[in-house]
Every structure is written in C-alpha cells, then in structure tokens.
Amino acid sequence: MPTLIDDFPVLTPVTDEDLCIALRAVTVHVPESWPQGELCRSERVPFPCRLARWGRATLEAAGFTEAQFGQGPAA
Numbered sequence: 001m002p003t004l005i006d007d008f009p010v011l012t013p014v015t016d017e018d019l020c021i022a023l024r025a026v027t028v029h030v031p032e033s034w035p036q037g038e039l040c041r042s043e044r045v046p047f048p049c050r051l052a053r054w055g056r057a058t059l060e061a062a063g064f065t066e067a068q069f070g071q072g073p074a075a
Contacts, residue, residue, distance in 0.1 A: 007050055007053050007057070010061050018058055019059070021055075022058035023055070026069055028042050029041070029043065029047075029048070029052035030042075
C-alpha cells in the first residue's frame with residue numbers, strides 16, 4: 001500500500017537562499033506527458049511532485065504569483 005508523504009514545510013519569512021532553491025525546483029520539476037499521464041520530468045512521479053509543490057508554495061509565500069515564475073496552474 002502506498003504511503004503518503006507530507007509536503008516539505010514552507011518556512012517564513014522566506015530567505016534569499018530558499019527563493020533560489022524554490023525557483024530551481026519549479027524550473028527542473030516540470031510536467032511531461034507520458035501514456036500514464038503528466039509526470040514530473042525529473043522524478044517520473046505524478047506531477048506536481050513533492051519538490052514542485054514546495055517550490056510553488058515557497059515562491060507564493062514570498063509574494064510571487066504563478067504567472068511571475070512561469071508555471072501553469074497546479075494540479
């Protein structure tokens with residue numbers, strides 16, 4: 001039976017280092033079409049993967065919108 005792993009915590013205030021890592025996460029962990037559906041290009045798990053969710057949440061906690069970091073709507 002699969003086990004659900006909690007998302008990584010988003011710490012506030014968001015540091016510059018967290019912003020850099022979060023931006024990298026949303027750049028690298030992007031959706032890719034496969035016969036089984038949308039999978040994370042980096043991890044080959046259903047998109048959005050745990051790191052993509054953390055990256056988006058961290059950028060949003062810092063005041064950025066999805067449009068500003070160039071990603072489509074979260075699944």
